[in-house]
Structures are given as C-alpha cells and as structure tokens.
Amino acid sequence: MFKLPLSILLSLFLSINSFNVESWANPSTDIKNTTGISPKSAADYIHAVIEAGRTIYSEVIVERLGVTIDLKATENWKEENTLLLPAQFLLLSSNTSNAKDIGMKYRLMSLWPINAKNGPKTKFEKIGLEETLKFPEKPFTKVVTIKGKPYFKAIYPDKAVTKACINCHNHHPKSPKTDFKMGDVMGGISIVLPLNGNGKNIAEEDYRIPAEVVADYIHSVLESDRQVYSNLVVNRLQEKNIVYASENWWEDNALLLPAQFLLNASDLIINKNIDLHFKLISPWPINKHNGPANEFERKGLKYVVRHPVRPYIEYREIGGRKYFQAVYPDFAVSPACVTCHNNHPNSPKRDFKLNDVMGGIVMTLPLE
Numbered sequence: 463m464f465k466l467p468l469s470i471l472l473s474l475f476l477s478i479n480s481f482n483v484e485s486w487a488n489p490s491t492d493i494k495n496t497t498g499i500s501p502k503s504a505a506d507y508i509h510a511v512i513e514a515g516r517t518i519y520s521e522v523i524v525e526r527l528g529v530t531i532d533l534k535a536t537e538n539w540k541e542e543n544t545l546l547l548p549a550q551f552l553l554l555s556s557n558t559s560n561a562k563d564i565g566m567k568y569r570l571m572s573l574w575p576i577n578a579k580n581g582p583k584t585k586f587e588k589i590g591l592e593e594t595l596k597f598p599e600k601p602f603t604k605v606v607t608i609k610g611k612p613y614f615k616a617i618y619p620d621k622a623v624t625k626a627c628i629n630c631h632n633h634h635p636k637s638p639k640t641d642f643k644m645g646d647v648m649g650g651i652s653i654v655l656p657l658n659g660n661g662k663n664i665a666e667e668d669y670r671i672p673a674e675v676v677a678d679y680i681h682s683v684l685e686s687d688r689q690v691y692s693n694l695v696v697n698r699l700q701e702k703n704i705v706y707a708s709e710n711w712w713e714d715n716a717l718l719l720p721a722q723f724l725l726n727a728s729d730l731i732i733n734k735n736i737d738l739h740f741k742l743i744s745p746w747p748i749n750k751h752n753g754p755a756n757e758f759e760r761k762g763l764k765y766v767v768r769h770p771v772r773p774y775i776e777y778r779e780i781g782g783r784k785y786f787q788a789v790y791p792d793f794a795v796s797p798a799c800v801t802c803h804n805n806h807p808n809s810p811k812r813d814f815k816l817n818d819v820m821g822g823i824v825m826t827l828p829l830e
C-alpha cells in the first residue's frame with residue numbers, strides 16, 4: 463500500500479521535463495491569465511484531500527485496528543483511550559484549518575445531525591444538503607455575496623461508505639434518523655472560498671483563484687490532518703502504550719507513520735485522476751529516496767529551512783502542460799515527530815526540536 467516508487471517516478475519525470483519560470487517570465491498578463499484556477503476546480507482539489515484523509519483514517523486506521531487489535535473508535539476517545547471517530551477526526555482537522563484564518567473554510571454537516579452543532583446554519587446550507595440528496599453524484603455550488611464580498615460555496619455529499627457508518631448512526635441515541643442504508647447520503651462537506659470582486663457578478667465561470675492561494679488551501683487541509691493525526695492519534699496513543707506507529711504498520715498491526723498517512727492520501731488522489739500530487743522530502747531523510755530529487759526540490763528545501771514562513775514556488779511546463787509547484791515547510795508539530803526521527807537508526811540528524819522544520823511538502827498543481 464505504501465507506494466514509494468510512484469513518487470520517485472514522478473520526481474524523475476518532473477526533473478527531466480521541467481524548466482524554470484524564467485523561460486516564461488515577465489509575469490504581467492501572461493502568468494496572470496494562466497495561473498488562475500476556477501473556484502470549482504479549487505474546491506474539487508480541496509475536497510479530494512479532505513476525502514482522502516477521511517478514507518485513510520476510516521479504513522486503514524479505524525477499521526483495520528478495530529479488527530486486528532480490537533482498538534475501537536469511540537465518541538469519548540480521550541477518557542476511554544480509544545481512536546477518535548472518523549467524524550471527530552474531520553471536525554478537529556477542519557477546526558484546526560479554519561482557525562488559521564486563511565480565507566477557506568470547511569466543515570462536515572447533516573440534515574440529521576447527531577450533534578446539533580453540525581446542522582445547517584444558513585438557508586444555503588439547508589438547500590445545498592437537500593440538493594445533494596437529489597443529485598448525490600455532484601456537489602451543489604453557487605457564488606453568493608456576503609456584505610458586498612463574493613464567495614464560492616460548495617456542498618459535497620458525504621455517503622455511508624461502510625456498514626459502521628450506518629450501524630453507529632442508526633443506533634446512536636441522539637441520531638434523529640435511524641434508517642440510513644449503505645450508500646445513502648448521510649450529510650455533506652461544505653467548502654467556502656473567498657473570491658475577488660465587488661460581489662455584483664454571480665457567474666462562477668468569471669472567477670479565477672490564483673494558484674498560490676489554492677495551493678495554500680490544499681496545504682492547510684494536509685497540514686491540519688497531519689497535526690491531528692500525529693498529536694491526537696500517534697502521540698497520544700503511544701504515550702499511553704496502547705499502540706505504536708511503525709514503518710511496517712501492516713505486519714505489526716500498528717499505526718501508519720505520519721509520512722505514510724500523507725503518501726497514502728496522495729496515492730488515493732492520484733487514482734482519482736485529478737492530477738494533483740504531493741509528497742514529503744527532507745535534506746535529512748531517513749529514507750534516502752526522500753532526499754531532494756531535482757534542482758527545484760533542492761532550492762525549495764534550502765529556502766523553507768531558512769524562511770519557514772512562505773512556500774518556495776515555481777511555474778513549470780511539463781509535457782506541454784503548465785504546472786504550479788510549491789515546497790512548503792514541514793514542521794515537527796508533535797513530540798512524536800522529534801522522538802522518532804532523532805532515534806531512528808537511519809536518520810542523519812538527531813537534534814530535531816519541537817516546531818523545527820524537518821523537511822518539505824512538495825505540491826504539484828495543473829494550471830488551466
């Protein structure tokens with residue numbers, strides 16, 4: 463399941479075919495016209511990353527460990543030293559991301575919420591949830607104006623993908639609906655993106671969001687999932703001696719390493735054919751394959767180690783298509799990151815501290 467060769471292939475491909483932004487520099491109109499991403503595509507990327515994290519957490523963590531080592535996911539996970547419920551994983555991750563105040567917001571909700579807080583809060587949300595019941599194959603989207611500012615709003619259906627979803631909700635004392643069936647739409651994931659303009663224009667096609675901004679949104683979801691996973695799953699359960707993260711998580715009936723969580727999410731997204739890629743690299747890699755693979759990655763790592771605030775970015779052309787690429791700093795967000803890397807026999811660096819930059823997240827995004 464842990465497909466390293468894929469990321470290596472991708473890096474090779476990128477290093478052979480890419481050339482620098484200088485070749486189509488002089489930003490003025492050219493880049494402006496090519497760097498924008500439609501709000502619908504931006505929301506699709508963000509949703510794909512949310513869904514990938516949710517799927518890995520539900521299937522590879524909760525379902526597998528429930529069967530193999532009888533580790534349950536329960537609502538009172540803190541007191542009971544269990545795994546968070548999949549919904550709680552998403553809710554905590556979205557709270558983390560929303561608190562960063564970068565403009566994009568997302569949350570999980572339903573017309574039949576177990577937790578009243580997760581009900582629709584606006585007329586748009588109510589209508590959107592009703593529409594996803596009627597058309598469960600696509601998101602409900604609209605440009606709306608709030609206090610003179612335009613926003614793109616999308617609600618993606620959230621379906622009962624496993625028996626556990628329906629069993630737990632149908633039997634939960636606070637659930638207002640008790641007859642969910644497999645495949646039913648149980649709720650929705652709402653994504654809100656701010657747009658530029660005076661709010662008079664409500665045609666989706668007329669708006670574009672700069673690639674840098676879309677990349678920031680996607681990165682925010684990845685980083686929030688990473689924070690929740692490493693702190694509230696790996697670090698918490700390791701400290702209580704309940705379960706450990708291991709490179710050989712499958713054989714060891716263990717938790718995935720945070721790096722494996724992210725790479726598995728990337729693989730799921732590659733399979734969806736939306737051409738969004740991300741991976742982890744470092745100047746001090748435990749696995750040599752995770753060193754910088756080309757000039758762009760070398761420059762990017764150098765840059766984020768020195769300036770761990772903004773990502774290093776380039777616009778590149780690969781096989782006749784224009785791409786935006788960024789290297790974001792990857793921080794030691796949990797004591798588990800530091801302890802494991804400093805003590806790993808293959809780690810070339812053993813003095814990481816909490817919040818240090820440990821490497822970078824490389825993201826590749828196609829431009830329209």
Ligand code: HEC
Pocket residue numbers: 520535536537547548549550553570571572574575576577578580581620621622623624626627628630631634648649650
């Ligand atoms: C073991 C029980 C359990 C399982 C399994 C479970 N849920 Fe939930 N779900 C909950 C609880 C409890 C909440 C409320 C969390 C909170 O306090 O915000 C919730 C929240 C939700 C919400 C937000 C609306 C609400 O009801 O508050 C949606 C949508 C949802 N779950 C869908 C799913 C889907 C889809 C699955 C399967 C992938 C799933 N759930 C699996 C218990 C469960």
Ligand code: HEC
Pocket residue numbers: 466688692696707708709719720721742743744746747748749750752753792793794795796798799800802803806820821822
């Ligand atoms: C239990 C051990 C463990 C924990 C916890 C852990 N890592 Fe790692 N990490 C590894 C291993 C092992 C690899 C190499 C995986 C591979 O073979 O590609 C890795 C890979 C990485 C890489 C890619 C470069 C490299 O070293 O190969 C980065 C960056 C990274 N981890 C950062 C982090 C951060 C940040 C955290 C906390 C959020 C974290 N790690 C938590 C063990 C761990």
